[in-house]
Amino acid sequence: xxxxxxxxxxxxxxxxxxxxxxxxxxxxxxxxxxxxxxxxxxxxxxxxxxxxxxxxxxxxxxxxxxxxxxxxxxxxxxxxxxxxxxxxxxxxxxxxxxxxxxxxxxxxxxxxxxxxxxxxxxxxxxxxxxxxxxxxxxxxxxxxxxxxxxxxxxxxxxxxxxxxxxxxxxxxxxxxxxxxxxxxxxxxxxxxxxxxxxxxxxxxxxxxxxxxxxxxxxxxxxxxxxxxxxxxxxxxxxxxxxxxxxxxxxxxxxxxxxxxxxxxxxxxxxxxxxxxxxxxxxxxxxxxxxxxxxxxxxxxxxxxxxxxxxxxxxxxxxxxxxxxxxxxxxxxxxxxxxxxxxxxxxxxxxxxxxxxxxxxxxxxxxxxx
Amino acid sequence: xxxxxxxxxxxxxxxxxxxxxxxxxxxxxxxxxxxxxxxxxxxxxxxxxxxxxxxxxxxxxxxxxxxxxxxxxxxxxxxxxxxxxxxxxxxxxxxxxxxxxxxxxxxxxxxxxxxxxxxxxxxxxxxxxxxxxxxxxxxxxxxxxxxxxxxxxxxxxxxxxxxxxxxxxxxxxxxxxxxxxxxxxxxxxxxxxxxxxxxxxxxxxxxxxxxxxxxxxxxxxxxxxxxxxxxxxxxxxxxxxxxxxxxxxxxxxxxxxxxxxxxxxxxxxxxxxxxxxxxxxxxxxxxxxxxxxxxxxxxxxxxxxxxxxxxxxxxxxxxxxxxx
Numbered sequence: 001x002x003x004x005x006x007x008x009x010x011x012x013x014x015x016x017x018x019x020x021x022x023x024x025x026x027x028x029x030x031x032x033x034x035x036x037x038x039x040x041x042x043x044x045x046x047x048x049x050x051x052x053x054x055x056x057x058x059x060x061x062x063x064x065x066x067x068x069x070x071x072x073x074x075x076x077x078x079x080x081x082x083x084x085x086x087x088x089x090x091x092x093x094x095x096x097x098x099x100x101x102x103x104x105x106x107x108x109x110x111x112x113x114x115x116x117x118x119x120x121x122x123x124x125x126x127x128x129x130x131x132x133x134x135x136x137x138x139x140x141x142x143x144x145x146x147x148x149x150x151x152x153x154x155x156x157x158x159x160x161x162x163x164x165x166x167x168x169x170x171x172x173x174x175x176x177x178x179x180x181x182x183x184x185x186x187x188x189x190x191x192x193x194x195x196x197x198x199x200x201x202x203x204x205x206x207x208x209x210x211x212x213x214x215x216x217x218x219x220x221x222x223x224x225x226x227x228x229x230x231x232x233x234x235x236x237x238x239x240x241x242x243x244x245x246x247x248x249x250x251x252x253x254x255x256x257x258x259x260x261x262x263x264x265x266x267x268x269x270x271x272x273x274x275x276x277x278x279x280x281x282x283x284x285x286x287x288x289x290x291x292x293x294x295x296x297x298x299x300x301x302x303x304x305x306x307x308x309x310x311x312x313x314x315x316x317x318x319x320x321x322x323x324x325x326x327x328x329x330x331x332x333x334x335x336x337x338x339x340x341x342x343x344x345x346x347x348x349x350x351x352x353x354x355x356x357x358x359x360x361x362x363x364x365x366x367x368x369x
Numbered sequence: 370x371x372x373x374x375x376x377x378x379x380x381x382x383x384x385x386x387x388x389x390x391x392x393x394x395x396x397x398x399x400x401x402x403x404x405x406x407x408x409x410x411x412x413x414x415x416x417x418x419x420x421x422x423x424x425x426x427x428x429x430x431x432x433x434x435x436x437x438x439x440x441x442x443x444x445x446x447x448x449x450x451x452x453x454x455x456x457x458x459x460x461x462x463x464x465x466x467x468x469x470x471x472x473x474x475x476x477x478x479x480x481x482x483x484x485x486x487x488x489x490x491x492x493x494x495x496x497x498x499x500x501x502x503x504x505x506x507x508x509x510x511x512x513x514x515x516x517x518x519x520x521x522x523x524x525x526x527x528x529x530x531x532x533x534x535x536x537x538x539x540x541x542x543x544x545x546x547x548x549x550x551x552x553x554x555x556x557x558x559x560x561x562x563x564x565x566x567x568x569x570x571x572x573x574x575x576x577x578x579x580x581x582x583x584x585x586x587x588x589x590x591x592x593x594x595x596x597x598x599x600x601x602x603x604x605x606x607x608x609x610x611x612x613x614x615x616x617x618x619x620x621x622x623x624x625x626x627x628x629x630x631x632x633x634x635x636x637x638x639x640x641x642x643x644x645x646x647x648x649x650x651x652x653x654x655x656x657x658x659x660x661x662x663x664x665x666x667x668x669x670x671x672x673x674x675x676x677x678x679x680x681x682x683x684x685x686x687x688x689x690x691x692x693x
Contacts (some may be wrong), residue, residue, distance in 0.1 A: 077609025
């Protein structure tokens with residue numbers, strides 16, 4: 001069976017591997033592009049958020065290529081993402097596509113449903129549950145390795161002296177992880193990848209601006225959606241940090257990668273109620289970044305994203321209280337790179353100026369063209 | 370104490386309950402005036418740009434009460450039923466208003482998180498009453514009165530009165546009669562969230578215009594709960610939001626049981642849940658071959674635009690029915 005799935009960041013490397021392991025033919029979706037977006041916009045409700053439209057476009061692209069099954073994730077609200085699968089399926093079937101859609105909700109909320117869905121995938125190839133779990137472990141390790149490598153690349157990039165070197169080494173690292181087939185090989189590939197990244201020519205005397213990135217998971221993780229924000233900023237000499245990675249998010253929907261610091265606990269008094277999606281996380285993280293001495297925060301939100309609108313209207317108060325500048329970028333199909341770049345440059349200038357006021361050296365990090 | 374009640378959002382569902390409750394406890398309830406240009410403008414000024422119009426109106430209504438009251442009452446509507454919440458904007462509303470509107474007085478924001486329906490709200494009422502310093506005796510009579518008011522209000526709505534008329538009747542005023550069924554040419558379901566359908570300012574008097582055109586109007590609030598509950602499991606996965614479920618279930622009711630001539634969905638520009646609801650309604654209406662119109666409302670909605678669309682839609686319905 002030809003199985004496809006949503007495209008998000010570099011995660012397709014692990015998903016492809018997993019579907020292969022289960023004895024199906026993976027159909028890796030093309031990276032989102034203008035074409036994906038125009039398909040998506042054509043079939044989606046006008047006010048659906050951009051992740052919905054991109055997924056819709058991706059599904060159309062893979063269905064055109066002959067996908068027979070699409071696997072996606074569900075959710076339990078109140079964010080709309082939990083209903084995406086339902087609408088995608090209804091709309092695409094109404095448009096005349098014939099396929100099967102399997103939407104995974106959190107296993108512990110409805111175990112019976114989860115088991116039935118997994119069986120639907122593994123039964124045809126006579127794969128037992130034991131084997132399924134073993135394979136899942138390997139693919140999970142791969143997903144983790146990918147996340148760790150990406151995290152490391154963002155640490156290195158602001159210091160690189162040859163623009164683009166980090167990215168090219170990072171891509172080499174991805175290829176190595178892609179090829180690794182066993183747990184041991186994945187671990188080695190990750191180690192090699194990190195070593196490779198460390199060998200990037202760096203200027204450690206720099207003291208780059210530090211920016212935290214918050215917002216909705218899809219626009220934060222998928223470079224096509226945020227115009228490769230982290231790489232762009234990294235190459236401008238700005239160190240970025242984001243706490244949303246697929247593995248961490250899946251593992252624990254609430255705890256940041258700072259370990260014991262519970263993001264949600266940091267949100268009050270600004271927000272005392274979970275509002276679905278990443279709303280309260282965005283508020284809590286802004287507080288954490290403010291207290292952690294970051295120079296600024298960038299919020300990425302899809303247009304009409306409800307939880308992020310809640311966060312967006314509360315964050316100015318955090319700025320007033322803690323003095324941390326926050327740039328909110330709202331992303332939809334009309335957003336263009338030039339506009340985003342201009343705003344980023346202005347924001348960087350602002351942060352430089354603020355550092356200067358606090359007694360730092362002006363132009364400590366020189367922007368390179 | 371003077372308690373301010375912004376007359377939007379849950380106003381159309383719960384105001385009689387809260388009004389009687391607070392009044393019986395000896396407080397004064399001041400509701401904001403009906404939506405006007407001023408309210409809309411101040412709402413737009415205070416709210417983040419990409420919020421939907423009901424939320425902007427909420428900020429405007431709250432701001433209009435600024436100097437007139439001691440506290441503003443913005444309940445944090447979390448849920449009436451298990452596994453069902455309100456739109457995330459309702460969940461974060463107290464904070465949104467508090468940090469966005471300049472010079473806002475203290476906000477009274479009790480958390481309403483019920484599991485088995487609205488009648489469980491006495492738990493919340495008890496808590497607020499205690500907070501406001503009332504004793505058990507006062508509270509029990511206030512709660513009874515509040516429940517009675519809400520029950521009467523709901524049964525008036527089920528009889529086909531619009532909220533404004535029902536509230537007027539509860540206050541003992543003579544209410545204007547709505548167009549009687551005999552004089553109407555066709556049945557039209559106008560579905561959407563009550564705070565949009567019944568707000569005559571933002572819909573530029575849509576309900577009145579439609580009635581003048583000869584429509585008998587059916588809304589979500591006119592269906593008794595026990596009938597709506599029959600449509601709980603029409604979707605493979607229930608929606609997450611209380612008001613959206615109301616709209617979806619009403620859609621199925623009017624399509625399957627009532628067989629209306631057409632459906633108008635009133636939606637706000639940029640409304641998150643409606644992106645989903647509207648698509649589902651559209652597909653369902655298409656399957657039943659019933660004309661369907663989505664009216665999207667924002668702060669720039671003008672009468673001419675709405676009129677043109679309504680006229681075209683009504684013309685189509687008349688032609689389908691063979692009425693000239």
